[in-house]
Amino acid sequence: MNLNVSAGEVVRAAHVRELARLARERTYLPGHNVRLRQTLKGVVVEAMEQRTAWHHMWEADLQGDRVAVSPGLVNGRMPWVDDGGGLRPMDGFDAKGKEDKRGRPLLRLREADFNAEGFSWIVVRVRLAASGAMALPEDGGLELVQSPRATWLNGGSTDVVIEGRHCGDYPLALLRRPQGEKGLGTLTQCAMFPLNHRFVAAGEGRPGTHFFWV
């Protein structure tokens, strides 16, 4: 419909309805790789940062003093993260699939959690239930934490008792800063695939060991 009118022509209801439809159609919505901001003078279009072609599990991304880790699985279960507001699933959705208004929980990093060599790791920590199996994530059985200790340097991860619970860590990403310096350093990805976990209890002079495999 041609909405332009000539001098003296009557603007009919159909013209107004069409004009309203056109106005509605000019509403802009953000699609892939786009962020839109409505201002008084128009819409600002922001292209999202260029990303790598492959987005894998456990993809860690430094955001200020926090790190965002894309969802991953251990034994088919998703770890939880405490972002200061309590433990929440790392993908930002609750058990019913409802999106948390607070967004995805980000792990707050601590400068104190670097070891003397300048290393710190983002790890997925498995905690065992009394049965010896991995506890449920909501019971703290699977949590993302920052750790200055590498307990996995020779294959399996040595069992460590923290606050009375048996724990095993698996490194997802390495943070490294030059020795003697402060700050959170640079981040190097370590894990990229879903993980399996099994615990082998201590025996015959051998410590309890958490085995993780892809």
Next chain:
Amino acid sequence: MIFTQRNWNDWVARLDAARLQPGCTSRVERVPQGQVLSLHPPVRRWRHPWAVDVRWNEGGFFEARIAVAGLVNGLPPLVEGEATTLDDVWMPLRSLRGGLDGEPAHVKVFFGTRGVKAAADLPSSISDLPSRLLAACDVWLARARLSYKASVTAVDASGTSGQIVDYAVTYDTAALEARGASARVSRGASFPEKQRPTLAERLMGLYQDDGEDRLRVCSIYFLSPPEPKNAVPDAAWQVFTRHDLFWNVRHGARVEMPKQPPKPIRFFSGLAAGLGDMIINQNLALSNDLAQRIGAAVANDAPEGQWSIA
């Protein structure tokens, strides 16, 4: 409300001007709620851990670096001294091998079809290509661990119908003390392949373990221009990298001495010829049973490590 013609047409023109048009890296979808704008910026190529870059050094050699740091057990391996793959270290590639001998078949075909001679199994149709030379080297990961040596001792050979034999394993920390427990990136003309010893070799003490597990990262090939004047690679040579490792890895091996030295296994060989016959004559039920027991013990004692994807 009264519109003038100009006002009304101005509104229409403004709305028309606000219609999004897709450009070369964008897409516009019209939906009932409006227009969805999507952008497709150039996607950065994903580079895997251990990706290697090679460049010419004006000092007269090629050099390589691990461009995307790889991790072994969540730690960067050492490259030169105390530097690591995170430190962007360029490694001079001075030790090279030449020709196609010993290369895998697909490598022979790849470079043979580009004019590299001396590959016997190449099709004759490429014999007219101008001759080119090939040089190569390898980059690999290495991690020291306990080394071991098996010894077999005849304790009592006085009987005429058999022997009492002790099979014992001794461990050695020399490799660990010399190279440390950290993984290292090494390079050289050829990847030092390690043949897995047979049971017989182990039992007879013929196998010398070097106390190190290795994993090839990549092979780097240098292809000369046609009819080269010099056999030594220079900046005019083309570089091809064939990666073998694409993921961060874990390595598990014995790096600590057993708290108690392993007890020797003592057995009675019913064969007068002793242990050698036992291994050779495996069709004998008695020998097979014994070989299985010893094999299990040897496998348990061997400190060779395992590489796995992290």
